[in-house]
Amino acid sequence: MRVDIHNHTILCNHAHGSVDEYIKRAIELGIDIYGFSCHSPMKFDPKYRMRLEELDIYYKMIKNAQKTYGNKIQILCGLEVDFIDNRQDLIEQKILDYPFDYLVGSIHFLDEWGFDNPEFIGEYVKKDMEECWRKYLQAITHMAQTKLFQIVGHFDLLKIFGHTPNIKSYNLIKKALQTIKDTQMVLEINSAGLRKPVKEQYPSVNILEIAKTLEIPITFGSDAHSVDQVGYGYKECLEIVKNIGYKKATYFINKIPHEIEI
Template sequence: MNIDLHNHTKLCNHAIGECYEYVESAIKNGINIFGFACHAPMEFDKKYRMSVNEIDSYIYEIRALGEKYRDKISVKVGFEVDYIYKKEYLIEKKVLESDVDYLIGSVHFLNNWGFDNEEFLSEYNKIDINDAWKQYLQSIIAMAESRLFDIVGHFDLFKIFNNKPSFSLQKDIYNTLEAIKDNDMVLEINTAGIRKPICEIYPSRDILELAYKLEIPITFSSDAHSPSQVGFKKDFAISLAKDIGFKEVVSFSLHKREVYKI
């Protein structure tokens, strides 16, 4: 089963293309279940996300596409929601209560620093990388413990600019995966990292191997910001998952899991 659940729309102001173009690209790429998870509105960093007033029209458009293409593909709708440590109050209630299939929880910020944004690369010169990694992983633990989300987005995103976690952080990584397991979340295998300076999938193979040992379920995502990126390196991601030992992949309908053979 080919599944791709984490994809964006131009509502986030840093993606291009019409929603139907993403769906048609997914069909051409042999994807069976395709999901939109555009950046959810929030009273923070507003230029990179839709507004609250656009929630209903976003969901309506994606549901309409699901009906239009129902004989060719299953189309899902969700949100990618920013989780900022100790700032859970920023998450819009309307997002959490919306009639969507799933919510992806992602950490893009440490305090107010958007660490994956090239605009703020100079901030890396002001921090201790190990300490920042620990703060990042603690944010994911808190996100999991909030039990607000279905999927963990790009688990090791903090490596994006080639700052891989040191060996000394292995226990922290394991503890973070345990929190994901204990709070019944799904881990996405996200191929967008291959398009970034790190040139590596999220999460890395060693982390996926730990996730497999912990029996954490997985899903697949290309994190497309244009129709041409839909299904990006999907065959590589599927092959990697199978090689590690994963046999099942997860989708969602109204937050209920649907499990398929890979």
């Protein structure tokens, strides 16, 4: 069976195409379980996310799609929530109370710096990347410790423009993975990295091998921001995880984990 839990909607202001178009494409591709997890509202960087007042619209939009397409595909409704280290106060209580199927916890910011946004790529020359990786991985660990989220989005996103972690970062990578294991989170295999400058899925094979030794469950997300990105890179990702020894993927309904054979 095929699962894809990370897809966006126009409500985040930087995705294109309708919910219907995404779902029709997912059905065409033979995806069995298809989830939306658009950018959660937050009083930070509002340009790239839905507004808090739009949360009900988002939820209803996905619930309506569940009714329309329920006989062809299983539709899930989640959110991708930004975690900014030391700024947990930015997470809206309303999104935690809402009956979402799952929350994907993602790190797109180091302090104020949106490091995955090409608009701010100029910052990289000023940065010590080893220190950035230290902060990033510490943030992942802290995110897992909150136990607010079910899924870790794109575990090594900081490599997006090619700054992969060096060997010195691996102790912190292991610590982050151990925390993910201890807090029963699921690691997302995110294929968006394949279409970014790094040209590699998140997380890397090295990281996935460590995750497998810890028996951390996985799920799949194409992180589609347009219809043509739905299901992108799935075959490559599937082959990678199967070679590592993964046989199952996890998805969530009402925050309860379910497993399928992949």
